[in-house]
Amino acid sequence: MSAVVPDPAATPPQSARLVNLPNALTVLRLALVPVFAVLLLSDGGMDDTRRVWATVFFGAAIITDRYDGLIARRTGQVTEFGKLADPIADKALTGTALIGLSVLALLPWWVTLAILVRELGVTLLRFWVIRHGVIAASRGGKAKTVVQALAIGLYILPLTGLLATARWWVMAAALVLTLATGLDYVWRALALRRTSARAIRAAAARRAAGPAGSRTDTAA
Numbered sequence: 341m342s343a344v345v346p347d348p349a350a351t352p353p354q355s356a357r358l359v360n361l362p363n364a365l366t367v368l369r370l371a372l373v374p375v376f377a378v379l380l381l382s383d384g385g386m387d388d389t390r391r392v393w394a395t396v397f398f399g400a401a402i403i404t405d406r407y408d409g410l411i412a413r414r415t416g417q418v419t420e421f422g423k424l425a426d427p428i429a430d431k432a433l434t435g436t437a438l439i440g441l442s443v444l445a446l447l448p449w450w451v452t453l454a455i456l457v458r459e460l461g462v463t464l465l466r467f468w469v470i471r472h473g474v475i476a477a478s479r480g481g482k483a484k485t486v487v488q489a490l491a492i493g494l495y496i497l498p499l500t501g502l503l504a505t506a507r508w509w510v511m512a513a514a515l516v517l518t519l520a521t522g523l524d525y526v527w528r529a530l531a532l533r534r535t536s537a538r539a540i541r542a543a544a545a546r547r548a549a550g551p552a553g554s555r556t557d558t559a560a
Contacts, residue, residue: 353550354380357419358419358421360412360417360559361408361411361417362407362408362409362412362415362417362419362422363408363412363419363421363422363425364407365404365407366404366422366425366426366429367495368401368404368428369401369404369405369408369429369433370399370428370429372388372397372404372433373401373429373432373433373436374421375397376394376397376398376436377440378435378438379391379393379394379397380394380440380441380444380496381440381443384444384447385405385444387496391498392494392497392498394496395493398433398492398496399493400438401433402493404431404490405426405429405433408426409422409426412504412525423545425467425530427463427466429461429498430459434459434492436458436493437496438451438455438492439455439456441495441496445520447495447511451511451515454518454519455488455514455515455518456516458518458519459518459525460524461522463523465525465526465529469529469532469533472532472533473532475525475528475529480517480520480521480524481521481524481525483517483559484514484517484521485519487513488517488518489509490514491507491510491511491513491514492509492514493508494506494507494510494511495507495511499540540556
């Protein structure tokens with residue numbers, strides 16, 4: 341059965357301040373994206389030192405992704421800005437990394453496109469079901485995030501030899517998890533749209549209005 345938690349967007353406005361630590365971490369992640377991109381693409385990706393620094397900035401951004409939502413939920417600092425900016429920052433970081441790697445011919449474009457289409461699709465699904473609830477991250481989704489970040493990090497690093505070969509297998513695992521969890525999210529989103537309290541109330545209202553509407557039409 342799908343794990344669903346109440347959606348803060350469907351509850352009355354909260355008293356959390358806009359300027360808080362979770363939002364600051366999200367903004368920091370967004371600010372790190374262009375710095376990361378410049379370091380990655382410098383000298384056509386041939387500057388090993390800058391590639392290492394690009395990995396450091398990518399890792400720092402990933403850490404902020406891990407903790408901004410966690411802190412916001414545990415301290416009651418969830419805001420509308422955070423709910424909107426957090427997934428944007430995530431996709432900006434991942435998208436920039438994948439596109440940059442493909443531009444440098446380090447990663448096939450079809451891998452980049454497959455991952456980006458999945459990530460964009462899941463983001464759109466989140467907005468589609470947001471008034472019904474929030475689907476909790478599955479173990480597969482959490483594993484996908486970790487393996488995907490590891491794979492991207494290994495591709496950013498200027499590796500050679502066995503490690504350069506091994507990173508393809510890590511990326512292959514990330515790709516499988518990305519697509520599998522994407523399909524799982526579609527299934528759970530469709531189920532949530534049918535079974536949420538909001539959907540049940542709407543269905544009950546339609547059933548209640550149906551006979552009345554039929555009688556009105558007949559009388560007319």
